[in-house]
Amino acid sequence: MSSIDRDLTAEPPVLIIGGGLAGLACAAGLALHQVPAVILESRPRLGGRASSFQDRATTEWVDNCQHVAMGCCTNFRHFCRITEIEDQFQAAETLYFVGDHGRIHRFAANPGPAPLHLAMAFAGLGYLTWADKLALARGLSALARQTQFDDRQSFAEWLAAHKQPSHVIERFWHVVLVSALSESLDRISVPHARKVLVDGFLRHRDAWKVSIPRTPLEEVFGTQVRRWLETRGVQIHTLTAAESIQLRDEEVAGIQLRDGTTRTAADYVLAVPWHCVPRLLPEEWRKQSPFEELSQLESAPISSVHLWFDRPVMPLPHAVFTQGLVQWVFQRSDPQESGASESSCYYQVVISASREVVATETEVIQQRVLDELANVWPAVRSAKLLAARQVTEHRAVFSVTPGVESLRPRQQSPWPNLQLAGDYTQTGWPATIEGAVRSGFLAAENVLKRRGRDVSLIQPDLPTSWLSRWLYAL
Numbered sequence: 001m002s003s004i005d006r007d008l009t010a011e012p013p014v015l016i017i018g019g020g021l022a023g024l025a026c027a028a029g030l031a032l033h034q035v036p037a038v039i040l041e042s043r044p045r046l047g048g049r050a051s052s053f054q055d056r057a058t059t060e061w062v063d064n065c066q067h068v069a070m071g072c073c074t075n076f077r078h079f080c081r082i083t084e085i086e087d088q089f090q091a092a093e094t095l096y097f098v099g100d101h102g103r104i105h106r107f108a109a110n111p112g113p114a115p116l117h118l119a120m121a122f123a124g125l126g127y128l129t130w131a132d133k134l135a136l137a138r139g140l141s142a143l144a145r146q147t148q149f150d151d152r153q154s155f156a157e158w159l160a161a162h163k164q165p166s167h168v169i170e171r172f173w174h175v176v177l178v179s180a181l182s183e184s185l186d187r188i189s190v191p192h193a194r195k196v197l198v199d200g201f202l203r204h205r206d207a208w209k210v211s212i213p214r215t216p217l218e219e220v221f222g223t224q225v226r227r228w229l230e231t232r233g234v235q236i237h238t239l240t241a242a243e244s245i246q247l248r249d250e251e252v253a254g255i256q257l258r259d260g261t262t263r264t265a266a267d268y269v270l271a272v273p274w275h276c277v278p279r280l281l282p283e284e285w286r287k288q289s290p291f292e293e294l295s296q297l298e299s300a301p302i303s304s305v306h307l308w309f310d311r312p313v314m315p316l317p318h319a320v321f322t323q324g325l326v327q328w329v330f331q332r333s334d335p336q337e338s339g340a341s342e343s344s345c346y347y348q349v350v351i352s353a354s355r356e357v358v359a360t361e362t363e364v365i366q367q368r369v370l371d372e373l374a375n376v377w378p379a380v381r382s383a384k385l386l387a388a389r390q391v392t393e394h395r396a397v398f399s400v401t402p403g404v405e406s407l408r409p410r411q412q413s414p415w416p417n418l419q420l421a422g423d424y425t426q427t428g429w430p431a432t433i434e435g436a437v438r439s440g441f442l443a444a445e446n447v448l449k450r451r452g453r454d455v456s457l458i459q460p461d462l463p464t465s466w467l468s469r470w471l472y473a474l
C-alpha cells in the first residue's frame with residue numbers, strides 16, 4: 001500500500017506552526033511515515049526566511065536573498081531528494097574568487113582524497129603569498145586538531161593566539177566565515193568556525209561544493225514542496241497565525257489562532273523563529289528554562305542588493321569578493337535564455353553580517369556596490385541600470401557567539417506533546433537551511449517515537465577521508 005492509499009484519518013494529526021524549512025521538513029518526515037500533518041503559516045507563502053517576493057517594478061520573483069547549501073548539508077540534500085526538488089539545484093564545480101586588481105582566481109578540486117583535493121585550489125589564490133598559505137595551512141591544521149574549547153573565546157581571539165597574519169585573516173578567514181555564519185570574527189565561537197572549515201573543506205572531497213537554486217525559492221519551496229506535501233495529505237493553511245499556546249494538565253491542549261478560533265491536535269510542533277516563541281507562551285513560562293535563554297540569543301542581519309541591467313555585465317555565474325563591501329555576486333538570469341539585449345540581466349549581491357549596510361543610506365550602498373562591481377567588470381559602467389532594490393533581513397540568523405550552544409533548546413519541550421523545531425534549536429549546526437531541516441527531522445522523530453515508532457530520519461554526515469582521519473585525528 002502506498003503512502004497515498006493509506007487512510008490518513010486513522011492517525012491523529014500533528015499541528016505544525018510555521019511553514020519555514022523546519023516546519024516543511026517535519027511535515028515531510030511525518031508524511032514519509034504516513035502521519036498526517038497540518039501546517040499553519042502566518043505569511044501568505046511558505047519557506048520562511050528562505051522565500052521570495054514579487055518585485056513590483058520588474059514583476060519578477062525575487063528571493064529575499066540568494067540561498068546556497070554546501071555539499072556537507074546531507075539532511076537538506078535528503079529533504080530535496082524525498083520532496084523531489086533535487087533538480088532545482090545545481091552544484092558549482094568551480095568557485096570564482098576576485099583577487100587583487102579584479103583578477104579572477106578559479107577554485108576547483110584536483111584529484112585525490114580530502115584534504116589534498118583543494119591543494120591546487122589554495123595554491124592558485126594569487127592574492128595570498130606563499131608565507132600566507134603556510135600560515136593558513138598551520139591555522140587550519142590547529143583548528144581541525146582542537147577538541148577542547150574555551151566557551152568564552154571568540155574566533156578573532158583564537159586567530160590572534162594562533163598567530164594568523166592580518167592579511168590571511170582579512171582575505172581568507174573573514175571571507176569564508178562571515179559569509180557562512182553571517183557574523184564578524186569577534187562574534188563567532190571557535191567550535192562554529194571549526195565546523196565550517198572542517199566539515200566544509202577538510203573532511204570529504206565533495207563537501208565544499210556549493211549548490212545554487214536554479215529557480216526562485218517560491219517555485220522550489222512555495223510551489224513544488226507544497227505540491228509534494230499536499231499530494232501526501234498534508235494540509236497547509238497560509239495567512240493563519242498562531243496567537244497563543246494553551247496548556248492543561250502539563251500538556252498542550254490547543255493553539256489559539258489570531259482569528260480567535262482554537263485548533264487542537266494530538267501533537268504540536270512549534271516551528272517559528274526563536275524571537276517569536278516567547279509571545280506564544282503562557283506568561284509564567286517566558287521566564288523559565290529553556291525559554292528564558294531565547295531572549296539571550298542575538299541576531300545578525302543579511303542584506304542583498306538586486307540589480308537589473310539592460311545587458312550582461314558579468315561573464316561568470318557567481319563571484320566571491322575577497323575585500324570590500326560586496327561578498328558574493330550571483331548571476332540570476334541566463335543571458336542566453338533571456339535574449340540578453342532585449343530583456344534585463346538580473347544580478348544579486350549578498351552582504352552578510354551587514355550592520356554597516358543597515359547604518360548607511362541605500363543610495364550610498366548601491367553606489368559602492370556598483371563601483372566595486374565595475375572595478376572588476378567595466379561593462380557595469382556602460383550598461384544601463386534598469387532597476388535596483390535593496391533588501392535587509394534584520395534578524396536573518398541567530399548569532400553563533402561564544403557560549404551560544406548553552407542557549408539552544410532541545411526539540412522536546414517541557415510538555416510531552418510539544419516539539420520545538422527551527423534552526424535555533426540544538427542541531428550542532430549554525431543558522432542554515434541544513435540546521436532547519438535537521439531540527440524538523442528531529443522533531444518528527446520525537447513525534448513518531450511517542451507513537452511507538454522508533455525511526456531515524458536524520459542522515460549521517462559525509463564520511464571523513466582516510467587521510468583527514470590520519471592527519472587531524474578527525
Ligand SMILES: Cc1cc2nc3c(=O)[nH]c(=O)nc-3n(C[C@H](O)[C@H](O)[C@H](O)COP(=O)(O)OP(=O)(O)OC[C@H]3O[C@@H](n4cnc5c(N)ncnc54)[C@H](O)[C@@H]3O)c2cc1C
Binds near residue numbers: 041064069240241397
Ligand atoms: C537573508 C538570508 C540569507 C540566508 N542565506 C542562507 C544560505 O545561503 N544558506 C543557508 O543554509 N541558510 C541561509 N539563511 C538561513 C536560513 O534561511 C534559515 O536558517 C532557515 O531558513 C530557517 O528556517 P526555520 O524554519 O528554522 O525558520 P523560518 O524560515 O523563520 O520559518 C519560521 C516560519 O514561522 C512562521 N511564523 C512565525 N510566527 C508564526 C505564528 N505566530 N503563526 C504561524 N506561523 C508563524 C514564519 O512566517 C516563518 O515562515 C539565510 C537567511 C536569510 C534571512
